[in-house]
Amino acid sequence: MTSPSTQPATAPPPTAATVGATVGAAVRLEEVHKQYGGTPAPVPALRGVSLTLPTGSFTAVMGPSGSGKSTLLNCAAGLDVPTSGRVWVGGEEISALAPDALTRFRREHVGFVFQDYNLVAHLSVTDNVQLPVMLAGKEPDLAWQAELLAEIGLTGMEDRRPGELSGGQAQRVAIARALFSRPTVVFADEPTGALDSRTGTDVLTLLRDTASRLRQTVVVVTHDPRVAAASEQVLLLADGRLVDRLDAPTAEQVTARMLTLGR
Template structure:
């Protein structure tokens, strides 16, 4: 299912100023079974994220951050509501169609990297293309490797890399298909401050260059302050939404929410 440019908006969503949105969550609910009942993780979240934007998602433990990210990325399905990437309502896709769309249009970076131990760095980066039956553009890979700072490491295995290097490989793998949107779940959580800063710089530069939307879950106000926008969740709903905030402003809101 697609949404046309003239009918794709939802009256429940206040459009975020700027270019046309590339990611929309429309009244998204998500509940999980627990015993005889269910526990809500998201309770009617509506967001509109624009092309080329860098958005951080924050909130207390259990606020629904990772659930939001997984639903937005198509890794989990909403109990109710819609997720739209570009003009595609991915919540209406079949499992096979969603797998293909996610492989081609969505990049995901996990805190644990999720690299394949017996594959080289080069093969880990190209894996999404191999799985999709697509040819790797050697010029694009060389450009990506240089931009992310992986020159000289392509023949190594993940076990031979530092944490920062492994995360850079994970980012390169997420970007190699030139996806519309990149999601990252605590991508700097296991890194020292200098390496984390370098990784964030990679996100910003590559996203700006490719016009991608980046959505990043973090608990660190210093990481969130690199973003264009910070969305705060609490009890499964959007509790606040700040544009270009400072570390102090982010910390103040987070403290008020009980981070």
């Protein structure tokens, strides 16, 4: 691929065929459009985005403010419904599901890690981690829970409440909760945004390495080139369109390409 410094501004956008392979796909979008507002002037947030992310991949999504990053995450995760187009998670076309069925599907097949952790303040670490499984009406796998908490570095903190944790520890709980149900894909929205640089790097490395060992698919939306550089590939959005892809990126490459998009 042409380096970011020489990539022409008019380069054709990646297609579903060039962003991953359909076989073994964890996430697939086909010509997804999303508009907000009604007539006479709806605001387009996504404009025909197509992509396929293979199982076990670690992908970062970047772009200038207003490029459609959060909308892409919301549509891919089933938190929002595309105006047109189709979305699959695993083998399920979630864009065709009724609201109740979509809610049940998300509980069982989609994990979330957010910037502000989204932990329940009055619940313990253990209860927060188990929460999605309990809401799905399933019995938690206690052996898997112990293994995961050890993997994440939370052994001995099982009975603590979120208020008794540091920011880095709280985000580790959020990561454990996202991974506990062994979902098809984990979506992370600015997962290190509320952390200092060193803690953020530690948490991101933990998420990447743990996901790799578990063969877990992760999609991270970020504005931070250092976060993006920890991924296997970076997908770049501009004006609601998928315009570029960087494989095995460095922070310098990501920064250079983002500056180009900004101009």
